[in-house]
Amino acid sequence: MDLSRMDIKLKVGQRVRELRKQRELSQEGLAYKAEVDRTYVTDIENGRRNVSLEIMERLINALDVSITEFFNTKEFRK
Amino acid sequence: MDLSRMDIKLKVGQRVRELRKQRELSQEGLAYKAEVDRTYVTDIENGRRNVSLEIMERLINALDVSITEFFNTKEFRK
Numbered sequence A, B: 001m002d003l004s005r006m007d008i009k010l011k012v013g014q015r016v017r018e019l020r021k022q023r024e025l026s027q028e029g030l031a032y033k034a035e036v037d038r039t040y041v042t043d044i045e046n047g048r049r050n051v052s053l054e055i056m057e058r059l060i061n062a063l064d065v066s067i068t069e070f071f072n073t074k075e076f077r078k
Helices: A008-022 A027-034 A038-045 A053-062 B008-022 B027-034 B038-045 B053-062
Strands: none
Touching: A008 A027, A008 A038, A008 B053, A027 A038, A027 A053, A053 B008, B008 B027, B008 B038, B027 B038, B027 B053
């Protein structure tokens, strides 16, 4: 898939999954830390959620990275 | 104001305003390019909108920066 055409929801979802797995967190674990429903994490990781800034911030904090670091990958550099 | 405590909506709003002014774009001009209502740009810049990923992407594209670059400031590095 052409990365630049990839939907932002999918890019964010894949980045959440990548960071979650690096931290050996389950979806339940991330959902608990971010105070969202587990099914919501599943949807986000599959690019099915047009999440808001505040939910993004809670997820990113739960993944223990800065917002700058979260978006510092080639998918977001286009 | 303690930057780390600053609300993400306000941080994003200030970053939009900063980039918009650097490009000598009016709020109307940015609203037109991002295909959103002008009052919406005013609200965003004042931290009053919990914008979604898709609106964020349209604003960032209209400001002609990458997503990585948009979030690459000290406010987002905490």
